[in-house]
Amino acid sequence: MTKPEGSETSHPLVELRDLVKYFPIHGGLLGRQVGAVKAVDGVSFEVNAGETLSLVGESGCGKSTVGRCVARLLDLTSGELRLDGERIDGLPQSNLKPFRKRLNIVFQDPFSSLNPRMNVEALISEPLRSHGIVPGRAERRARVAQLLDTVGLSADIMDRMPHQFSGGQRQRICIARALSSEPDFIVCDEAVSALDVSVQAQIINLLMRLQADLGLAILFISHDLAVVEHLSDRVAVMYLGRIMEIADRDQLFAAPAHPYTKALLSAVPLPDPSVRQKRVILKGEVPSPIDPPSGCPFRTRCPIANDICAQIRPELVEHTPGQSVACHFPG
Amino acid sequence: MTSAPPEQESYVVARAMPAIISAPPKRNAMMRTLRRHPTMWLGGTLLALVAIMAIFAPIISTSDPSAMNPAVRVQPPSAEAWFGTDMLGRDIFARSVYGARVSLIVGIGVALFATIVGMIIGLTAGFVRWADGIIMRIMDGMMSIPAILLAIALMTLMRGGSVMNVILAITIAEIPRVARLTRSAVLSVRELTYVEAAVACGTSKLGIIRLHILPNTVAPITVQATYICASAMITEAILSFIGAGLPTSIPSWGNIMAEGRALWQVKPNIVFFPAIFLSVTVLAVNLLGDGLRDAVDPRLAKRV
Structure with missing residues (x-):
């Protein structure tokens, strides 16, 4: 795929505008739609080439749905998705092949994301075959050997089956598969959450090295703030289907402006037991995304919520350079 | 790990690898499976004997049936x-x-x-959402008739x-069971993450069916096929026994038994031998x- 002239400077690699994804709820005898789970309700961000944007939030806040929509595994309810300035949100699945070549996804569970009846060669070469990138079998095996080396596995495992590997090895195979069509954007949907801590560190280092070597852009979806702090350039904090705060990594961790971000950060355990930090304890539960609160979605649990928070939904506006917050009382 | 060299014209993921690419290994899993599952071994042997009898019927039988x-x-x-004789x-014996x-x-x-x-019906129902309801209601209707x-x-x-007619009649009666099983297997496999990953890899719909769905549904269906084979043999015997199947000019265990039915109390041998064969x-x-089922799904074997 050739990039349009001057696209490097004029467009971000991936741009998402006002993504909305509702899952309809059907009920009654006739299966009519009786409601909708508002999984994602107006999310916008952009990812530049070679950059890592992390998406953090509690479970159920819609971060995986965003990832799946960006990878076009789910159809968008509304919103715009652009790759190099070109809109791809309305394209039918059959026209997405050039897009799929440039974007791939690594899932959370390395045990269910590899077909148990395919060997490593077939798994990793799947994008090569479906995009017709490397024609011959011998060349494909050579390419798979290269990819295995890239992700730190030995090339002689090529004929083994997925059940013969550990979780970390499987995740490396998933990464090799995602890389095989030479994409420039990868969505990592909780890609390290299912792994042991030591293996997590290996996979994170692998991702960072690949990013440095290949200039990959990564959308890193996670709930682990320590991991996010380690590898992101920018961080977006999601709550109930919306972005609460999006900022450069250092800015966000040093001076969070949204009360939800503050609460999240205060929950991260510190390695030094002598440091006593002030915990922000949130009351209550996450409201249901079927019937979200009026105004600011976070107001029901917010320590500084006011009357205005119930009436007007705060927009995501720039608070300091490189830091945007959706709150009436940021800071 | 060493990283890729920085200067490249084309987009190369890693340094070139030496040619250590081995040939795919040969499998000897078939024999191992047989040894581990004695029921399969016994059933296979008995079936092979029946098959030999059927193939070499003109040599084995002593006279024209x-x-x-x-x-x-x-x-x-x-x-x-x-x-004996009928x-x-x-x-x-010849009959x-x-x-067989x-x-x-x-x-x-x-x-x-x-x-x-x-x-084919089950895959269509599992994949084409709007056809699912129509196809499965027809299958339900067929299954409601014994x-x-x-x-x-x-x-x-x-x-x-x-x-040929007997095969056709029994096939039509057995199709709904396979369709139902295939559909349920397809529905459970198509929701798995590796199918989603295949979509993300750009694999076409047909490719997904061929590479991911079929290989992961074929095992339970193969097992089901053996049960269908057994039940078809019984159905054929019943059809021939009641006179709805094959005429007596084509000897079938069902119609041999039918001929001996009237004399069953005095000459049990006429019914007895074909019944034993069946x-x-x-x-x-x-x-x-x-x-096969135990080999395919060891968890099920322990439960039964």
Whole structure:
């Protein structure tokens, strides 16, 4: 795929505008739609080439749905998705092949994301075959050997089956598969959450090295703030289907402006037991995304919520350079 | 790990690898599976014996199965006619040996056709959402009629007892079971993450069915096919027994038994021998199926 002239400077690699994804709820005898789970309700961000944007939030806040929509595994309810300035949100699945070549996804569970009846060669070469990138079998095996080396596995495992590997090895195979069509954007949907801590560190280092070597852009979806702090350039904090705060990594961790971000950060355990930090304890539960609160979605649990928070939904506006917050009382 | 060299014209993911790419290994899993599952081994052997009998029927049987000899009718087993003779003086041993042909052809034919057609219907139902409701309601309707009744009705419609017609009638009656099983397997496999990953890899819909869905549904369907084979043999025997299946000019275990029915209390040998053949063959197929099921899904084996 050739990039349009001057696209490097004029467009971000991936741009998402006002993504909305509702899952309809059907009920009654006739299966009519009786409601909708508002999984994602107006999310916008952009990812530049070679950059890592992390998406953090509690479970159920819609971060995986965003990832799946960006990878076009789910159809968008509304919103715009652009790759190099070109809109791809309305394209039918059959026209997405050039897009799929440039974007791939690594899932959370390395045990269910590899077909148990395919060997490593077939798994990793799947994008090569479906995009017709490397024609011959011998060349494909050579390419798979290269990819295995890239992700730190030995090339002689090529004929083994997925059940013969550990979780970390499987995740490396998933990464090799995602890389095989030479994409420039990868969505990592909780890609390290299912792994042991030591293996997590290996996979994170692998991702960072690949990013440095290949200039990959990564959308890193996670709930682990320590991991996010380690590898992101920018961080977006999601709550109930919306972005609460999006900022450069250092800015966000040093001076969070949204009360939800503050609460999240205060929950991260510190390695030094002598440091006593002030915990922000949130009351209550996450409201249901079927019937979200009026105004600011976070107001029901917010320590500084006011009357205005119930009436007007705060927009995501720039608070300091490189830091945007959706709150009436940021800071 | 070392990283890739920084300067490159084309986009190369890693440094070149030496040619250490081995040939794919050969598998010897078949023999191992057989040894580990004795029921499969026993069923397979018995079935092989029946198959040999069917293939070499002209050599094994001592006389023409259709040759009538009224002078020696309803004889008990003897050196000339090992299983005795029926009311028209035909050799029951010869008829039973030839009967294996019909049973095997019908059993295998039905299993094969019902599986192929049922899988196509089941895949369509599982993949084409709007067709699902229509197809499955038709299948439900067919399943609400007992298979044997449906087969009798179809035989009546086709007005002619040929092996092909019997296979067709039983196949139609068995299709819904395969379709239902395939559909449920497809529905559970298509939601798995590796199918989603395949979509993300740009694999086409047909490619996903061929590479991911079919290989992961074929195991339970193969097991089901053996049970269909066994039940088709019984259905064929029932059809021939009640006269809706094959005419007596084509010896089948069902119609041999039908001829001996009237004399059952005085000359049990006429019914006894074909009945034993039928039971053993069906048992063999079922044992094979059980063994296959255990080999395919070890968790199920412990539960049963």
